Amino acid sequence: MANKTTKAEMVVKNSITSGKLDDLKSYLERGRRYGDLSDAELEELWIDGVKVWSDGPFRPSINLNDCDAEYALRGITPPFDLVAADIDKATVAITARVEAMPDDKRYEANAAMIADYERVSRSPN
Template sequence: MTDETSEDFAQAVAQAEIARHTLARTEDYLRRGRRYHALSDEQLTGLWVSVIRIWAKAFHLRPTEVADAEAEFSLRGVVPSGALVKAELDQICAAAANMIERLPEEAKDRLNNEIEAAYLEDLQWKN
């Protein structure tokens, strides 16, 4: 594989993994009753900004409120402005990168292999 095709493959795998997680979170949100359905876009944005800011202060796994707000945005076809929480998102990304960097190489390899296998399985399912 050339560097370009390797990068294209990595990009496709990353996009597929994001899509898979987005779909799973949206399905979970719908199963639990779509609790943010009645909020206006402005109220939903305010909630999303608040929970992102809280998450950035105490980085851990993504809070359910963030996933639920993003699922509701997705169902509405709305994309919240990352500019509203750019500093916080940068903090969260840095903390996640640090966490991944500290993983043993075997764990990184296992995660990469699992993600790649899921992507290749999805490709077979499509065809």
């Protein structure tokens, strides 16, 4: 059976991608501080960053964002399989927070992501 991506999944992925582009631009503007690291050094730094982030996924992590940006510039996918348990831990915390949101706040957040997705999907680029 084929893996069919739902519109909801596309909306979330678009939201993440949009933020990643902003992070990439910021990383480049600040001088690409991880550009001289070896792939192994970048991997170690990224794994440490994911572990710290998973303990508090609501705090922004410029170090982790910069690692993601460096991976993107190198055309390498981060080793998500090495941090699956940490990502699951963060997902549980994020899901609980979203479920605890008042309905109107959850609706606003969802509406903003959908509007952004629809704007981008209509864009000719």
